[in-house]
Amino acid sequence: xxxxxxxEWITLLKEDLQKVEExxxxxxxxxxxxMSTLQEFKMERKKISQREFILxxxxxxxxxxxxxxxxxxxxxxxxxIQGFAIIVIPFIFLAEKKHRTKQKEVMKF
Numbered sequence: 001x002x003x004x005x006x007x008e009w010i011t012l013l014k015e016d017l018q019k020v021e022e023x024x025x026x027x028x029x030x031x032x033x034x035m036s037t038l039q040e041f042k043m044e045r046k047k048i049s050q051r052e053f054i055l056x057x058x059x060x061x062x063x064x065x066x067x068x069x070x071x072x073x074x075x076x077x078x079x080x081i082q083g084f085a086i087i088v089i090p091f092i093f094l095a096e097k098k099h100r101t102k103q104k105e106v107m108k109f
Contacts, residue, residue: 029037071078 070081
């Protein structure tokens with residue numbers, strides 16, 4: 001009796017598992033759909049990269065122009081900025097290094 005009861009449970013379990021698998025079958029997309037989706041993603045990523053690069057160049061140009069203006073017009077302020085940067089940059093580097101080791105990131109230094 002116990003064996004038949006176990007067999008019933010096993011068959012019921014198998015049937016239920018089969019029903020669950022049938023309910024959650026996933027349609028596999030065709031290769032054409034995957035390639036078009038990938039192509040769209042690449043184009044979108046390329047546009048975003050171009051925008052970021054243009055913004056980077058504009059920001060760098062603004063910083064360079066303002067820095068050149070300060071260097072040529074206000075030399076004492078330029079020297080103070082250089083001294084401040086020489087003192088502060090090692091501390092920033094150490095703080096960033098500590099932050100990255102906390103996050104266990106790969107460093108390329």
